[in-house]
Every structure is written in structure tokens, then in C-alpha cells.
Amino acid sequence: GFARVDLHRSRRTGFPEIIFAQGKTPVQTAAIFRRLQASGKPVLATRVTREQADAVQNVTPDVEYDDVARLLRWWPPERPQTMRPGFVAVVCAGTADLPVAEEAAGTAEFLGSPVERVYDVGVAGLHRLIDQLSVLRKANAIIVVAGMEGALPSVVGGLVSAPVVAVPTSVGYGAHLNGLAPLLTMLNSCAAGVAVVNIDNGFGAGYYAALIHRS
Amino acid sequence: GFARVDLHRSRRTGFPEIIFAQGKTPVQTAAIFRRLQASGKPVLATRVTREQADAVQNVTPDVEYDDVARLLRWWPPERPQTMRPGFVAVVCAGTADLPVAEEAAGTAEFLGSPVERVYDVGVAGLHRLIDQLSVLRKANAIIVVAGMEGALPSVVGGLVSAPVVAVPTSVGYGAHLNGLAPLLTMLNSCAAGVAVVNIDNGFGAGYYAALIHRS
């Protein structure tokens, strides 16, 4: 077989293996999806195109596809999703960052963390963020998604006591360098309590926030 | 005054403001240190040179200087340091990364997290890491410090269930680009559960791990 599915991961890390669909053919995606379903645990695939989603949905029923977040999710009928108390906040600066924010939110929910969405609160209009402070201050972990100059995590980081997971996005142009600009911004944050994942890596942020929330 | 010390930070974030001594004169460093002492809370300064440390120690007694970690610490006599149950693990690949690892460890300890050090366990001799797995699996958060190619956080991330805070270091040469190489490695980690701080930012990693541990 072309893939060695890592079924022990759940035992090692406490969370199931998650399929990264990018670069796989629809046929490969469906085959791997089914193999993980056979283990009887919930299955999540990320970066799923409509075409890949169709291939999976054709061979197995009851698989949910979210075309903004590009996530494909399935739960075994006998294992309803249970959620932890508390929540993860997902903060985002602009409309164009929604796919990444939703990938983060959907991933955290899949892993058992309820999510509060705090969207369109960019630093150019600070009052919008200040208005949401009471929500942010109750969160167990905060994911901050931002493109353009990526200043939002620093500002949030200075206002809250929960760990911030910063996600730069590729939304921008010119000296934005496809997300390198906000990535560097976030790595140099003068607020302590900010750690960073890869550009557009909503999945990684959702996973990380759920890990913190679980701990 | 040249500095507006952020005395409210502790109320906002639950941890006191920490002095970043780099780029300050010894006189400025000592003045800010004293102002924070006056608030009656423990004081930490990072990236402190011997010369800055002397300036502080000259004006105030009982300040500890660690010249590997370049940390300066002070506790009010009536407020002994209390530590949380559980611990943060600090993992590091090579001898040359010690100053960054110790900055991380010292910061986490200052913020109330006991630290287990797991040093010199680079990926080129995996058995050394495997031997320490039982310690790593008990940690509440794991800081992984690595220079050269920075592969260690990916390997650790695949073996444990706690969140990994990855710190690239500037230890290397040539195509290492002063730490950009391991920084990119860590941002692209194929193991989920890894978030990254700036090159050589042991302070940021220690702070972040303590935040997770506290949560």
C-alpha cells in the first residue's frame, strides 16, 4: 500500500491521526478515509477539495463537508461527540481570513473544544476588539488569525491571560510576501504569551488550542 | 521618564511585567528594576549582560544573576516562591544550545513551574531521546530547543501528548542563516501539537509553557 496509516497515534498523543488531503488524489483520499473509519474512531480530513470530498462521500455515508473550512468530518454512530467545559476563542481580523479561522474552529470542535468566534476585529478599529474583551478573558486558549501586517496577536496578547496561538495568513499583497510579513510580525511579538504556527495553518492552531484546553 | 512601567500587567495577564534588558543602558536597567521591586512583586530581567547585572546588584541586594541564562531574579523576602504541581520539560539537542534552554527553564521556574531538564538528545542518536520518553510523557508542557536543522520538535511532537513549544536557536553556520533554517523546519513540522517562538527566545518559550501549565 502507498500509505502506512498511523493507528497508534491516538494511543501516543490522545488524539486520532488526521488526514492532510492536499496533494493526494481523490481515490487515495477516499481509501485512507475508509481505513481510518474502520478503526471505529471519529475521522477528520483537512484541505479537502470539493472533488476529494465527493470521492469520499461516494463511498461512505454521513460524512460532513464544510466548504469554507475545507474540512471533512465523520463520527461513528455509537460515539456522539462530547465537548469539554470551557472554550477556545477564535479571533480574526478580516473577511478574507475566514477559511483559515474556520479550519481552526472546526478542528478544535472536532477534538472536543467548544469554540466562540470573534470575527472582523482588526487593529485599525480597536474599539471592535475592546467590545469583545469579556469573551476573550474567559477563554481557555485563544487562536488569533490575521493576514496583512498581522498585528492582532500582539494586541490581544497584551490584554488577556490565556495562551495565544497566532496564525498568519496569506491574505495580502506586495511586501506581504504570501504571509511571510505577518509570520515575522507574530514571531517578534513584544507581548509574551504568543506562539506561532505556519502560514494558513488553521488546522495546527485548532489542534494546539485543543491540546492546551485539554491540559 | 523614559519608561512607562506596565504595573497593571499582572492584573491583566496574571504574570508580572518582565524586563527585556537588551538595548538598555546599565543605568536604565537598574532604574526600571527598582521601580518594579517597589511594587512588591518578584522581578525578572532577561538578556542581562554582566555589566547590567552589576549595575542592578550595586543598588539592590539579594538579586540573583545566572550568567549562562543571562537572567536576573529577585523575590520579595515575605513572598517565598511557590511552585505548581506537575512540571515543564526542557529538551535540548546540544551543548551550544544551553544558554537558550536555561533561559527557558529559568523563566518557567520564576513563573512557578518546576522544570525537568532533558539535555543533549539530538536526532542523530535517537536512542538517547527514546531513553527519556517516560519523563517526557509525564510533562504538562514540553519546550524543545534546537539549532542546526531543528528536527527535534517534530520527533518529540510525534511521541508525546503534551503541547510542544519549539525554540529554534542561532547555533549553526552557513545555510543555517542564523537560525532561520531551524525556524522554518519547526513551522513546517509534520507533527501536530508544535507551536513556535522566535529564534533564541528561551524567555518566550518558558513563559508560554508556564501559561499552559497554569491553565
Place this chain on the structure above:
Amino acid sequence: GFARVDLHRSRRTGFPEIIFAQGKTPVQTAAIFRRLQASGKPVLATRVTREQADAVQNVTPDVEYDDVARLLRWWPPERPQTMRPGFVAVVCAGTADLPVAEEAAGTAEFLGSPVERVYDVGVAGLHRLIDQLSVLRKANAIIVVAGMEGALPSVVGGLVSAPVVAVPTSVGYGAHLNGLAPLLTMLNSCAAGVAVVNIDNGFGAGYYAALIHRS
């Protein structure tokens, strides 16, 4: 002669030529300084080392040297400095950015713009900035100097109606890339009303703000 001093500049641009001392020998610096004095107009030199300043002060009296801003200034006795009504605000995030902020402030003052300094108001403690908002809102132009992640100009830009001149500084480490990180941040600012000058170019920012103020 090794230098063609541009005495017509004042006629063309309304401001005198200003000496960029970096890379000149002390002897060259002094010679050029005297040539400009001979024109009877005020003279400013930037990036002046102590050694260059001594060379100038040895040959001509009444020259002021500011060793934080590294500026050397002289006014003809019969031409006292006159200041415009209104003012330029100089905002800065941290102690280590002072030399650049002072280069900006000193240049603007030399060109006839009074300066209000608003220092140590980094984004990690927003209340410090908010406290100064009434000053910022009265300024004719606002210079914002910031190292680390350089988020301050975006935040200021969203709160005021005057043009913001953003100056990234080389203060930071690691993925800061000697100022490239805050430079990119500022170029990608999601707040309109922000334009950018070179890393550490306090002179350019002071000159530009004075130009706006004069207009």
C-alpha cells in the same frame, strides 16, 4: 574637491541640504560642515559619531552635539530658530528605540516644527497609548518609531486623523532580521494613512513630518 555641496537645495526644496556623516572621515565632515556654514543658513549633520563631532567642534564654535540622537546642529547668530504653530508628535514603543526617535524629533525641530514626545507606549500595554490619545489627536503629523514586530503605527493609524510616518528600527533579534520584520509590518498596515521610511531612518521621518507640517 571630493564633494559638490548642493547649495541650491534650499531654493528648490525650501529646506537646506543636510549632511549625512556616516562613512565620511572626521576631516571630510568638518570641511563640508564649514562650507555649509559659510552659506549663512543653519546647518544639520546626522549620524555623527563623537569623533566626527569633535572634529567639527574643533574648527567652529557654538555647534551643538546630541549624543543620543547623533545630531550636530548650528544656527547663525543673527538667525534665531523660529517655530511653526502646531506640532509633530513622536511616538515610540520602547527604551531601545530612543536614538531613532530622538533623531526624528531633533530633525523636525531643526526644520521648525515643535515636537511632543510620547514614549514607551508599546502595543503590549495598550492603556499607555490610549492615555495619550488627546495629544495625538491634536498633532499635525505623527511619527511612530517601533522595533520588535512594529505593530504600533497600525494601531495609532486607526485612532487619529493626521498622517502617520512610520519608522521601523533594527531593535530586536532572530526573525527580526535587523528591522526587516517591522518594515514589512508597516508596509502592510491595514490602517490607511501610514507611509514608511527606511529602517532606523529617524532623519527621514523628521524631515517628512516637517514637510507635512509646513504644508
Place this chain on the structure above:
Amino acid sequence: GFARVDLHRSRRTGFPEIIFAQGKTPVQTAAIFRRLQASGKPVLATRVTREQADAVQNVTPDVEYDDVARLLRWWPPERPQTMRPGFVAVVCAGTADLPVAEEAAGTAEFLGSPVERVYDVGVAGLHRLIDQLSVLRKANAIIVVAGMEGALPSVVGGLVSAPVVAVPTSVGYGAHLNGLAPLLTMLNSCAAGVAVVNIDNGFGAGYYAALIHRS
């Protein structure tokens, strides 16, 4: 809702919020456009594709679309546009830079600044620029748009007394690096009086020049 429209911006900055259409769906663009129209103030959207423009024009009449500048503009019937005395000059080096130059010009006009266009005056044929000097010397602010090596702002900056807003464009190839080459050129300008906005950011330059002109 997916967007928190910043209706207070006009009160804070004196100019209304402007829609950045890039990355929004046509439906989102139209919804946000209508919400701003409801506030009764003029509305501008930038980076608007033909498809987005159609979506807006379908739901609201009297909206102007300029397909070179990619701007969409609307004025309330009872609030005719009023223009300031004086003008902003928009200078540009080549035919391929027209979209950016027109984005700048259209933005400045929308914000109340009349515009004089001085086009196709690249540095390789200086006499063309020299011929237009009398226009440039009367401008309140000068926008200089240039791709290729981006030398034009330095040359203009040395000849005039108004502030120059420099806009690098992505027009070029090879070592042009999609506009990084002229961006760096402009940031390093040896002429004082030049500030820079992001690559292809005609909007930012038009906004900034109008801010200066208004001041």
C-alpha cells in the same frame, strides 16, 4: 454577521471606511457596500473585479465602476462631491503602471483632492520630466508611481518641495522580484522628502496624499 463595519471611522479619522474587495465574494462585497451606503456617506471600494462590480451594481443604482483603476464609487444624491483648492500630482513612469496610478488618482479625488496626471516620464528620458516641472512645483503633494528600478521618486524628490508619496509597482521581471526591487530603491532614496507605501498600493498613496493635502 461576517463583518463588523467600522462606521465610527469617519469620526475618528475624518475619512469614511473604504472597502478592500480583494478576497471577498461578490455577495459579501455587495452586502458590505449597501451597509455603508445606508450610513448616507459616499462609498468607495478598491481592488474590485468586474464580477464583484456587477454584484454591487445589481443591487444598487448609480454606482460608478472604473475598470482600469478597479474602483467602485458612489455618492449620496444629496451630497455632491466638493473639492479642496490646490491639487495632488500623480506621476508615473510607464504605460504598464497605469492601473496603480489611476487607483491612486481615483482615491485622492474621492477624498476631495483634485488630481493632475503627469504620465510616462521615466528617468531614462529625463527631459520629459523636466518639461513638467512647473506643474510638479505647484502640487500640494506628489504621488510617484514606478515599477522597473523605481528611481523616479528620488529624482522627483530632489526637484520639488512638496512631500513625495512613492508607490513601487509589480511591473518588471527577473530580479525585479515582483516589486521588491523598486520598493527597496524607494526606501533607500537619497532624496529626503520621500515616504513609501506597499507595492501596487495606489489606494494607500491616494489616501495619504489627500491626508497631506487636507492638512
Place this chain on the structure above:
Amino acid sequence: GFARVDLHRSRRTGFPEIIFAQGKTPVQTAAIFRRLQASGKPVLATRVTREQADAVQNVTPDVEYDDVARLLRWWPPERPQTMRPGFVAVVCAGTADLPVAEEAAGTAEFLGSPVERVYDVGVAGLHRLIDQLSVLRKANAIIVVAGMEGALPSVVGGLVSAPVVAVPTSVGYGAHLNGLAPLLTMLNSCAAGVAVVNIDNGFGAGYYAALIHRS
């Protein structure tokens, strides 16, 4: 003619010239392929599109096309392929890296080295690699293909005694920079015994491993 085919190469280097089809028209590709066939030795072309393959197969029979590896191969009827004793191992981290791994494997086989494929053994699940150690320890040379953070060659290099040829791939996103991230990782490997070829250069790795195997 547009091409000087290097028929002496085989005499100089012991291996025939190999056609790099990228950037050639189908007609040029077919012409060069036939010229090499005329020399009576086996012919290999790399980076062959389906369209180029058709052009060759139309003019000459018995040419094999592998559309995953994008290789086109032909052997003279009277010269059956002979294989060396021993083998080259091709190790690869993920499904998306298969085209590069197969280009490497197919090239090595063409040059007379049998290949053992060890696929989908990424560092995030180390036990999968450990399970294959006995194969790796028997190999004469080991090609390790990896995208994402590219940590696999360091881990393999620390476990085996054969030379490792590392191939970074362009599989990844964001801070991956189209393969620069794993390229840098591999160049900085802390395991000795690792040398590197260009991003996605499966051909180069297969050739190099065959050279080592032959020696």
C-alpha cells in the same frame, strides 16, 4: 541543429547522457530521443509530460512511459538490462512525495541498481521507520525524499552506515517556501553522512545513488 547531443558522455562518466525534457517542445524531445537511440545504448528522458511522451512514442516503438515518475525509457532489443548485486533504498515520508521518489527509483533502476521502496515513514510516527531498519541497514546507498520540514534524512542518517542522498520536495505550504525549508533542513543536518540535491531532483538522487552503488 538546435542541440549538440553529448555522445561521449558515456565514455567520460560511464553513464549515458540523459534527456531533461522540461522546456523542450514535443518535436525537439522526439528528435533528441531518436538521436540517442541511434547510438544503440539505452535511453532515458526525465520530466516528460504526457504530450512529449506521445510525440516520442509516435515515432519509435517500445518506449515505456511512467506517468507518476514522468520518465520515458527505452532499451535496445539486443541489450537487456542487467542489474548490480545489492540495492539502493528509496525512503519517503508522504504520499504527495511519490512522484519525486519514483523519479529517483526509476532513474537508479535504469542505471542498473535494484531498488527497495520504503514509503510513508515520516518522522511524526517514528515506529514506522524503526520497523524498516533492517532493510535500510542492508542498502548500499539510501535516498531519502521529504517535503514539509524535511527532518527524515537526519533521523535516517543517524541510524545507518550507508551514505544518504537527501532530496527535499516542494510539497508543503506557507513558510515551506516551495521546498526551501526542507532544503535548508537537510543542508544543516546534524547527522554526518548526508549530502543533498536540488528540490524535487529525484533524477539527480537516483543517478548519484547509482554512482555510489557502482563504486
Place this chain on the structure above:
Amino acid sequence: GFARVDLHRSRRTGFPEIIFAQGKTPVQTAAIFRRLQASGKPVLATRVTREQADAVQNVTPDVEYDDVARLLRWWPPERPQTMRPGFVAVVCAGTADLPVAEEAAGTAEFLGSPVERVYDVGVAGLHRLIDQLSVLRKANAIIVVAGMEGALPSVVGGLVSAPVVAVPTSVGYGAHLNGLAPLLTMLNSCAAGVAVVNIDNGFGAGYYAALIHRS
């Protein structure tokens, strides 16, 4: 008009203005082409697409289009092209570099320099280059076009006495960085007598070689 055609250029530089068609619409290209024809001198346009060529050929007869070099050329009937004695050599490493080499050759010929083409003489098979040495040693100027690692100009530069104009091309992949790799190679050439033009700038090389040849 959108373009100020630089008709004086021929007086200033001795060569006519040449049209850079990239980024112009077909209508703009045709209009500028006709304006230059009206001056009665030969006309050359570079980077011309088939669509732009059609637009020009539709409005004016006798215009030659070369679709490999992407050049469009016209001579006034009464002014036959005259060629200088001596010649420019155009050397090139591989088939995929032909368009750039032909752009260089066609430009030099248009400006009156006969061209000798020495193609497919890459450094991996040095004897092919050595075989052509007698031609190279007679040339007045030598253009060397190379992609991949771009080593050819250094090798040629060490063997001849004429000035070498080096042109890096975007032919390559991976760490080639779209031509930056051979550009850097050529700028660092250890052979004196090599100067460099932009990536893929065959036109600039042809023009420069003709300038040298004319001198």
C-alpha cells in the same frame, strides 16, 4: 496621450527607442509602433505576444514577427539595414534557453551587428565549447546565455579577450529561484571581463553587445 514617445533618444544615445511590449494592450502596442514608424527610422518591439503582433500587423504592412524571440521588426523601405564589420557571438547552454538567446541575437542584428550563434555548449560537456573556441576568439563581444547554475560565462570569460555580457535565464527549478541562482553565479564570476544584465533580458544583452561592437 498615455505615452510620451522618446523621439530624441536616437540623437542622445545613437540608437532608436525600442518598445517594451510587456504589459501593454494590443491597441496601445500598435499605436506606439505606428508613432515610431512615422519618424522614418527602423522600429523594434520586444516581448511581443502573438496577439500584440497581430494588432500591429493589422495596421501596418511589412512588419516581421519572430515567435521564438518574440520580436517585431520593421525597416523603412528606403533604409536597408546596414551591418558593421566584425560580429557578436551569442553562446547558449541548452535548448530551453533559445528564446532568450534569440532575443539577444535579433536585437543585436537590428542594431547593425552581425551575429554568430554558438548553441548547446553547456559546461557539463566542455569539449563542445572548446570546439568552438576559434569562433569565440574572433568575436567583438560575446553574449553568454545560461540557466541552471549559470557557470558558462565564467568558463567563457577565462578563455577569450572580448567583453562577455552574461544573461541568466529563468530555466531551472527548485533552488534555481526563477533565475536568481544563475544571476548570483554570474555576478560572482571569478573570471574578470564579465558584466551582467537582468534575468531573461536578452534584449538588454543584445543592445549592450551592439554598443560595445559599435565603439
Place this chain on the structure above:
Amino acid sequence: GFARVDLHRSRRTGFPEIIFAQGKTPVQTAAIFRRLQASGKPVLATRVTREQADAVQNVTPDVEYDDVARLLRWWPPERPQTMRPGFVAVVCAGTADLPVAEEAAGTAEFLGSPVERVYDVGVAGLHRLIDQLSVLRKANAIIVVAGMEGALPSVVGGLVSAPVVAVPTSVGYGAHLNGLAPLLTMLNSCAAGVAVVNIDNGFGAGYYAALIHRS
């Protein structure tokens, strides 16, 4: 202890662990050196400063220090060094590259491979290389060390049948980027049979060539 010496490496890889002294204190270096001596196998340390060498030589006799190669070597008295038949060639372009070439040569010799040195044969004077071809053609592996534009490995690679290990050096200036220019050159080599190690990594090249030679 601060270091876990990897004594099993010899069993795993067939070569002993080698000390990378850079970044270690003299005391640490000496301690690790002694620990490895205690295992009774030959010991090699690389990147050793004079100060570190003194620290080692003070505590243990009979240790050889080569101050060009910066290598420190020791053999147990009862285990004289034995050399394999055949040899590794070390080729180098210029005098300034000698330290890297000697690090490579000294490492290969330490690991049992005799070395032939072929120095100062840069591509700008090809005849010097051609004169040495008969030596190169007899080598089992060829290390090519080059700074400046780094073209030498491509030229050598096209002339020989042994695998070439290419080492870029930091010798150069300007667009050389501290060795990135020749690194890219070598990675893009159009000659097959070239693999690359890190900038200035003479050790890695010597180790790799010895691995090939041994195989």
C-alpha cells in the same frame, strides 16, 4: 552531565562520533575529548580554536592540532591508522578556500581514506584543471571546494565518473551572500553526479567521501 556522548555510534554507522567544538567552552571540549579517548577509539574534533586545542593538549598528550584545518586528532597507541586502497581527491579553486579543503582532507584521512590534493584550479583558467584530469579520473570520490561563483563542481562533474561531493565556501563578497551564491550554483548543477553539503562544511564532505570510498 551536560553531554550524552554517543558511544554506540561506531556500532551503528561504522565511524566513531566526531566532536563539533564550535560553541563549546575549552573546558567542555576537553572533557568530551577525554570521554571519547576513554573508549579506546581514535578521536577527531573539528572547528577547534587554538584556545580549545590548548585546553585539550593540556590534559592529554599526543594530540595533533592542525591550525589551518582547525582539526584536533588522536589515535590510541596500540591502534595505528590503517588506510584503504584507492583515494579521495580534494579539488579547490583558490588559496582562500584552503581551510575548508584541508578540513575535508584531514577528515577523510582520519577515517581511513588517502587523499590527493588538487589545489588552485579555478574555472577562470581551465588548463590548470585539465592538466590534472588523469589524477581525478583515478579517484574513488572527488570533493570539490569552491567559493566565489562555485562553478568548479559542474565542470569537474562533467569530466569524471566518480561521485562529486561539492562544498561551497563563504569566500567572496557582495552578491556572494556569505556562500549562498555558490551553494545555489552547486544545487543547480547541470552535471549529474554532484551532491552538496553545507557552506564551509569541509568535515561533512570528508566524511561523506570516506563513506563512499569505504562502500
Place this chain on the structure above:
Amino acid sequence: GFARVDLHRSRRTGFPEIIFAQGKTPVQTAAIFRRLQASGKPVLATRVTREQADAVQNVTPDVEYDDVARLLRWWPPERPQTMRPGFVAVVCAGTADLPVAEEAAGTAEFLGSPVERVYDVGVAGLHRLIDQLSVLRKANAIIVVAGMEGALPSVVGGLVSAPVVAVPTSVGYGAHLNGLAPLLTMLNSCAAGVAVVNIDNGFGAGYYAALIHRS
């Protein structure tokens, strides 16, 4: 011997080999200098430090050292330097660029080309350049040396008919990137007739201009 001096170069290229002293020890420099003197032709060494110059002057009389240009020159007593008719112009923007300009001028003179120096004519004060136009228009080749934004070669290139050899310098700061900014500017020059050498490579420019002048 550590160096194979290329005594045939003069026969091949018409100019003698020139010593690049950077990275050589004083002893090596002196040895190579003497070896070239023994051939009876004039000798030039570049990038010579005062210490290297002393070493050479100690062993051989009548060697001239220019400590601005860092050149060391010697002529055989019986072979007085003869100069070609015509001249090379060396143009330079600022005082800090003098060492590079003088390296260029001194090299061209050594190779037989008289030099006219046109210094301190930066683009920020165009009239200074225009005043010198009649000199520039008589030159056989023009070297233009510029740091900061490096716009000067484009402006000169548009005004003259001789080939321009552009030399970027490392004079600048911040986004100047040690000369990469003016290097990119020059490579993207919109004036035809400009070719570029490495950052600070005054030698290369002087050599190239002399080659053109000789042709």
C-alpha cells in the same frame, strides 16, 4: 605550492592575471606578487590591506600602494605604462563611495585607459550631473558607482551613448541590505546600455571598461 599562477592569461585574454589579495595571508600575497613580477609584466593586486602591502613592499622595491583604492601596483623599469587615446569616465554619487570608485579608476589606468573622475553627482541634485554632461558624452565607456538606492546608472544611461558599467556599493543602511538594494535597482534599469558587476567590485568595473575601451 599553494597557488598555480596563471601566466598564460595574458596570452589568452590580452591582460595579465590580477591578484585578489582578500583572504590571503601577507606571506602568500608577497610570494604570489613576486612570482608574477618574475614574468616581467606589470603587476596589480586588489583588496590589499596595509599589512599585506607592507609584506610585499618589504621584499620588492618600487611597489606603489594606494590606501583609498587598496591597490598595489608595480611596473617593470623597462616597460613604462602607455595609455590609449580616449578615456573612461568614473562617475560616483557620494563621498562614501570613493574607495570603490578609486578601485575602478586605478584598475582602468593600470590597464592603459586614462580616467576622468566625475564625483559627488547624486540624483538628488540633478543639476550637478547635468553640468558634467559634456565630459560624459565624450567618454568611451562610463563606470557609474552608487550606493543608497543606486539610481544614478539609469539616469546616466538615458543621457549618453557609451556603454555604462554599473557598480552598486555597500554604502547605506537598513533596507539597503549591504548593497542588494542598489544591485537590484541597476539590474532592473529601464535605460538600455547598462550592465552590472558585483557589489563593491570596482576592480571588475575598471577591467570591463578597459576591455570596452580597448576594443
